[in-house]
Amino acid sequence: MSNKSEKLVSLLAGQPVIPVLRIADAKQAVPLARALARGGLKAIEITLRTPDALEAIRRVAGEVEESVVGAGTILDPAQYDAAAQAGSRFIVSPGITKELLKASADSDIPFLPGAITPGEIMAARQVGLTFLKFFPAEQAGGAAFLKALASPIADVKFCPTGGVSATNAAGYLGLPNVICVGGSWVAPDDLVVNGEWSRIEDLARAAAELRKPA
């Protein structure tokens, strides 16, 4: 595995699930990150899908020492740079563009871009990206699709995201080419909006227990 991909895997520290977060109000960010960390999910992905997302990343990076905050839904180099400036420790995008590859090459921050097809995966591998987001996982063919890639492209590992839930996560985590999964189910919008942090902590704890089989 390439150095930067290895750096990202070590940041995740064996965590089986990365919560994919949509934060409407930056005030929610710190208590949400703390609840997830108490439940065992320290690495979190805050998507740039709300106007408050960058401020949310800044607050978690500055105030929640135990969290490893990353940025998601990064579509272009300007967002890449803004997310890095805000304190993101890793950067996630739904797909790969040459502009994002350049931004990633110019940065020390690990990059987790999305890929689906064998050709996209091989192109990423060619430039040293050997840990990829498999997105949108369920819609693209799910665990059966990913399993079929494990023999021909054995040295690329994945974080399947999109349609992954408490009920199907184990099917992905059992595959040899899966390191972790991503999903929004541990922080549903209604619980976040209502500040139900202890319920989110419980969801996180259950997700953190979804270990990779030994």
Ligand SMILES: O=C(O)C(=O)C[C@H](O)[C@H](O)COP(=O)(O)O
């Ligand atoms: O915005 C991004 O970069 C994304 O990662 C999109 C997501 O994967 C999903 O929003 C999470 O998918 P669900 O768990 O099905 O809700």
